[in-house]
Amino acid sequence: MTRFQNTILAAVTLLTVLSGPLHAQLQSEIAQQLLSEDRNIRGRGLDSARRIPPQDVGPELRRALLIVLRAENATMDQSTTAGRPVPGSSDPEFRSILARTVANLKHPDAIRELARAFYVGPVIARSLAEFGPAALPAVLQVVTDVNAHYDQVNHGLLAMRYMIEASAGSGLSQSQRGQVINAAKDRLTGNEHFTTLWKAIDLAAALGEPELLEIVRSIAADPDALQQRDITDPVVAAKTKSYAAERLAAVRFPDLESEAATESGGWTSGRVSNSRFVSRTTSS
Numbered sequence: 001m002t003r004f005q006n007t008i009l010a011a012v013t014l015l016t017v018l019s020g021p022l023h024a025q026l027q028s029e030i031a032q033q034l035l036s037e038d039r040n041i042r043g044r045g046l047d048s049a050r051r052i053p054p055q056d057v058g059p060e061l062r063r064a065l066l067i068v069l070r071a072e073n074a075t076m077d078q079s080t081t082a083g084r085p086v087p088g089s090s091d092p093e094f095r096s097i098l099a100r101t102v103a104n105l106k107h108p109d110a111i112r113e114l115a116r117a118f119y120v121g122p123v124i125a126r127s128l129a130e131f132g133p134a135a136l137p138a139v140l141q142v143v144t145d146v147n148a149h150y151d152q153v154n155h156g157l158l159a160m161r162y163m164i165e166a167s168a169g170s171g172l173s174q175s176q177r178g179q180v181i182n183a184a185k186d187r188l189t190g191n192e193h194f195t196t197l198w199k200a201i202d203l204a205a206a207l208g209e210p211e212l213l214e215i216v217r218s219i220a221a222d223p224d225a226l227q228q229r230d231i232t233d234p235v236v237a238a239k240t241k242s243y244a245a246e247r248l249a250a251v252r253f254p255d256l257e258s259e260a261a262t263e264s265g266g267w268t269s270g271r272v273s274n275s276r277f278v279s280r281t282t283s284s
Helices: 003-018 023-034 039-049 057-084 092-105 109-115 122-130 131-144 150-169 174-189 194-207 210-219 234-249 254-263 275-280
Strands: none
Touching: 003 092, 003 150, 023 057, 023 275, 039 057, 039 092, 039 131, 057 092, 057 109, 092 122, 092 131, 092 210, 109 122, 109 131, 122 150, 150 174, 150 194, 174 210, 194 210, 194 234, 210 234
């Protein structure tokens, strides 16, 4: 038997055992590894944990994963505040694998810590959006935190956009939708990092709320709009205006589509539906 075949056989055997009668005992051992102060032992524990099918992960191992993620999140918060890595920080790969492993569990107990782990990237935003309305409070807490790092806020806005785009946001109540609208408005009108403004523009386009779209229109058309938001770099300002105009042009307006379809005997294109709104931008 070749070395490669031996490796495959060992992996299959591990998965079989972890899913078999002894899985509780073995998962308990893996949980203890994760909670070890030794970085190498923690790494081995995580490597074993991520190989277990999410549906087979028991309560003890799930708790251990959440405890470690909570600790990693706290360390990242300290690093962000200090502006540099703090002693005891894990490597980015460990944090990424840990957060993805927790996200794959799709367990509601993980929502709060996942919302603090936006530093991992868009995959966490997507995972939280899949929880639907249950994840909104935790995401809003990040997006509305005036002290949050802009990258965290960006991914929070992205998560809300995914929620709105999922079945047109039908899972959210009117009250929840109102909270999302208010959060988007705050980030659209505040002095934000330009990437945060772009994510807020995306969310406004997904919501299709007239008040928000009017703000996006002003960003695209008003020469002073970005100056008022402390975006003074001419290249960044030009790209932001262009981005706002492009996102606005892609918005679909159901009411206008219906009207246009009636006028044209039942046919209309997506671009015709919002031409009247966009014309206000291009003519300004």
